[in-house]
Amino acid sequence: MFGLSLSFLPFIGSSSAPDTTTSGVDVLDEPGTDGPVVLSYEAVEELGRKLDDLRARTVADLGQEDRDYIFKIIKAQRGLEVAGRGLMYFGFFPPAWIAAVSALSLSKILDNMEIGHNVMHGQYDWMREPGLNSKVFEWDNTCPGDQWRHSHNYMHHTYTNILDMDRDIGYGILRMDSAQKWNPYYLGNPIYAFLLMTFFEWGVMLHDLEAENVIQGKRKWHDVKPLLEGWWKKAGRQVLKDYIVFPALTGPMFVPTLVGNFTANIVRNVWAYSIIFCGHFPTGVQTFTVEETAQETRGQWYVRQMLGSANIEGGQLFHIMSGNLSHQIEHHLFPDLPAHRYPQIAPEVKALCEEYGLPYNTGGFFHQIGTVWGKIFRLALPDRFTGVDKVTGVIIEREKAAA
Amino acid sequence: MSIATTPTSRGRRSSLLSRLRPRLLETLTTPHAVDRYLELVDPMMTVDDMRAEVVAVRHQTPDTVTLTLRPTWQWKGFAAGHFVQIGVVVDGVRHTRCYSPAGTAGTDDDTIELTVKAQPDGIVSNYLVASAKPGLVVNLAPATGTFELPSPRPDHVLLISGGSGITPVMSMLRTLVHEGYTGRVAFLHYAYTENDVCYRAELDRIAAENDNVDVLYAYTDQQNGGHLHGFFDTEHLNVAAPWHASAQTFLCGPPGLMKGVRSVFDELGLSESLFSEEFVTAVPVVDGDASGTVSFSGSSVEAENDGATLLEQAENAGLTPEFGCRMGICFTCTAIKKSGCTRNVKTGELDSDPDNEIQLCISVPVGDVDIDV
Numbered sequence: 001m002f003g004l005s006l007s008f009l010p011f012i013g014s015s016s017a018p019d020t021t022t023s024g025v026d027v028l029d030e031p032g033t034d035g036p037v038v039l040s041y042e043a044v045e046e047l048g049r050k051l052d053d054l055r056a057r058t059v060a061d062l063g064q065e066d067r068d069y070i071f072k073i074i075k076a077q078r079g080l081e082v083a084g085r086g087l088m089y090f091g092f093f094p095p096a097w098i099a100a101v102s103a104l105s106l107s108k109i110l111d112n113m114e115i116g117h118n119v120m121h122g123q124y125d126w127m128r129e130p131g132l133n134s135k136v137f138e139w140d141n142t143c144p145g146d147q148w149r150h151s152h153n154y155m156h157h158t159y160t161n162i163l164d165m166d167r168d169i170g171y172g173i174l175r176m177d178s179a180q181k182w183n184p185y186y187l188g189n190p191i192y193a194f195l196l197m198t199f200f201e202w203g204v205m206l207h208d209l210e211a212e213n214v215i216q217g218k219r220k221w222h223d224v225k226p227l228l229e230g231w232w233k234k235a236g237r238q239v240l241k242d243y244i245v246f247p248a249l250t251g252p253m254f255v256p257t258l259v260g261n262f263t264a265n266i267v268r269n270v271w272a273y274s275i276i277f278c279g280h281f282p283t284g285v286q287t288f289t290v291e292e293t294a295q296e297t298r299g300q301w302y303v304r305q306m307l308g309s310a311n312i313e314g315g316q317l318f319h320i321m322s323g324n325l326s327h328q329i330e331h332h333l334f335p336d337l338p339a340h341r342y343p344q345i346a347p348e349v350k351a352l353c354e355e356y357g358l359p360y361n362t363g364g365f366f367h368q369i370g371t372v373w374g375k376i377f378r379l380a381l382p383d384r385f386t387g388v389d390k391v392t393g394v395i396i397e398r399e400k401a402a403a
Numbered sequence: 404m405s406i407a408t409t410p411t412s413r414g415r416r417s418s419l420l421s422r423l424r425p426r427l428l429e430t431l432t433t434p435h436a437v438d439r440y441l442e443l444v445d446p447m448m449t450v451d452d453m454r455a456e457v458v459a460v461r462h463q464t465p466d467t468v469t470l471t472l473r474p475t476w477q478w479k480g481f482a483a484g485h486f487v488q489i490g491v492v493v494d495g496v497r498h499t500r501c502y503s504p505a506g507t508a509g510t511d512d513d514t515i516e517l518t519v520k521a522q523p524d525g526i527v528s529n530y531l532v533a534s535a536k537p538g539l540v541v542n543l544a545p546a547t548g549t550f551e552l553p554s555p556r557p558d559h560v561l562l563i564s565g566g567s568g569i570t571p572v573m574s575m576l577r578t579l580v581h582e583g584y585t586g587r588v589a590f591l592h593y594a595y596t597e598n599d600v601c602y603r604a605e606l607d608r609i610a611a612e613n614d615n616v617d618v619l620y621a622y623t624d625q626q627n628g629g630h631l632h633g634f635f636d637t638e639h640l641n642v643a644a645p646w647h648a649s650a651q652t653f654l655c656g657p658p659g660l661m662k663g664v665r666s667v668f669d670e671l672g673l674s675e676s677l678f679s680e681e682f683v684t685a686v687p688v689v690d691g692d693a694s695g696t697v698s699f700s701g702s703s704v705e706a707e708n709d710g711a712t713l714l715e716q717a718e719n720a721g722l723t724p725e726f727g728c729r730m731g732i733c734f735t736c737t738a739i740k741k742s743g744c745t746r747n748v749k750t751g752e753l754d755s756d757p758d759n760e761i762q763l764c765i766s767v768p769v770g771d772v773d774i775d776v
Contacts, residue, residue: 153728158727238434240430
């Protein structure tokens with residue numbers, strides 16, 4: 001299946017070869033600067049306390065306004081969905097079919113991003129609303145919520161940008177970091193990326209399988225069996241709904257409806273992939289090694305989140321449609337704060353970055369996605385043809401200085 | 404007479420709705436429940452979720468409110484003495500609380516009457532007393548409880564209540580009167596003053612219309628008026644129901660009253676015929692040294708609170724709750740705290756709400772805590 005992790009193939013070396021620098025980052029001087037920023041242990045701890053304080057102030061302010069916001073989004077999403085499904089009955093009329101696909105695409109994007117992703121992060125658990133509880137929430141996606149909560153909420157958000165720990169780096173199929181050792185398989189990098197983008201929901205579904213570990217015998221049948229059962233139940237229902245029941249309900253419009261639903265899923269996939277890849281892979285984000293992050297303090301964890309994420313600039317509607325993952329930096333600092341609060345706290349986070357000399361990686365959508373695809377193409381080739389990434393280096397002093 | 408409900412229009416509606424709910428509907432709304440769509444049109448139009456709408460609000464005393472609720476079709480009625488759980492949104496957060504319906508059980512009247520007294524620091528009670536208006540929709544759980552009149556009815560019934568503990572015994576009295584019960588009934592109610600008595604006009608009317616029913620008011624802060632003064636003792640009991648030895652007694656009120664009545668009944672050797680409903684108020688929280696017992700009631704394990712996080716204490720007790728990041732970000736270890744108070748180590752916040760979800764990895768117990776693990 002598309003999106004399947006292929007790195008179990010014998011010629012694909014497992015990712016990291018910390019052959020660059022001790023920090024695992026290609027610490028190079030930015031032109032015109034004096035070298036990498038060095039953050040002292042104390043500065044990192046102080047920054048951590050300031051971020052804790054920012055979080056506490058935001059949590060204290062949560063209330064009816066946030067509840068009204070998420071229900072407004074839900075209402076819009078359900079409205080778009082009903083409109084999209086209804087318009088499919090007029091699929092014989094091309095403008096109606098396009099309107100139907102547009103409405104359904106927007107509905108699926110809202111469902112996955114501003115609602116599903118954020119609710120399953122526990123951002124609205126404080127409301128104690130049974131329908132918006134992170135433990136039980138499900139989204140319009142083939143990946144079962146509980147598997148996604150494991151691969152994303154736990155693995156990705158705890159071990160963000162740590163090579164060999166954060167499986168979101170390359171999703172098991174791509175070379176997204178120069179510290180992943182090149183081999184000929186990666187000549188297909190752009191093709192794998194294109195397929196992952198197109199069938200992203202299936203890639204996300206297969207993510208928790210860790211296919212290469214299954215093939216290598218590191219994962220046993222009893223680890224995998226519950227995943228398969230989850231897929232059968234979850235993806236089965238999604239396929240039944242989009243490709244059988246709704247097309248059948250439109251009778252003679254069966255084929256246009258089926259194609260329309262398929263198209264809406266693809267549109268959602270391309271959008272979700274693009275937003276998510278802009279969150280961690282534009283030029284300038286740093287990766288880390290298992291060794292250097294083994295004994296992290298809370299402050300160091302915060303700094304890693306900031307250095308490992310990137311934002312996208314845009315208007316309010318753009319932020320909503322991206323599930324506010326356009327504020328990936330703020331999301332990674334505070335994954336359980338309601339996402340629509342990120343634009344509000346972003347200026348403060350940016351100011352803290354400036355105060356401590358940290359990069360605040362942001363740019364327009366086309367700039368960010370451009371650098372992502374640039375990286376996908378560049379990393380397809382061996383380093384000797386392309387040179388290494390120029391990364392704004394930040395060195396975190398992990399130990400207290402001797403008195 | 405039995406308290407079982409007779410088939411009503413409610414029953415017919417429910418069977419019609421369940422026929423109207425084929426699997427197809429669920430397939431169409433997957434992965435969301437059908438109600439997640441219906442509630443956006445009308446919060447009272449639900450297939451699975453039971454709700455209730457406030458249709459009348461009246462203030463009998465300055466610090467109480469009496470609500471009349473019209474439940475959705477799933478409601479199956481209640482027995483006198485039972486309680487229901489309602490979920491109310493206050494400042495964006497849905498809080499659930501238990502209240503005893505005060506109305507007559509077993510009638511065709513499909514409403515629920517609740518009387519709520521404002522409690523110090525009571526988020527829900529203060530909100531309802533100050534702000535409940537007709538049109539408010541609340542979540543509702545089925546009526547349940549062990550505090551109820553036995554069937555067949557006892558020969559004599561003594562009802563004792565204090566404060567807003569009046570509601571379940573008021574329901575018992577109304578139900579007995581409605582059934583045409585002919586045994587002796589005494590209703591002994593404790594309040595600070597005569598202004599603090601809910602349902603007084605109705606109680607007086609019931610007493611006047613039924614020769615077998617005596618209603619007595621005991622005031623703790625008022626020396627005149629009423630029938631009795633001060634706290635419950637053997638004398639109060641003898642005045643209210645000299646025949647108490649042959650009666651079954653039903654008691655609901657604040658802890659002081661409960662304790663007083665129980666000790667008198669113990670002395671008289673009548674504790675077998677005393678039935679009571681705990682009248683739970685939040686226990687004041689003292690955040691100090693680690694103390695108390697942690698009950699992991701999902702696995703019937705108990706441990707002395709050692710001040711570590713609940714995840715660590717569970718693991719030390721030999722349990723294996725699901726966990727992920729161990730730093731409060733992934734929500735894998737979320738579990739239901741059934742009772743007690745916990746402190747969030749990330750924020751220092753205290754949480755003493757019952758039946759609340761907490762993250763085990765960043766919560767430490769403060770005193771006795773019961774976790775469903």
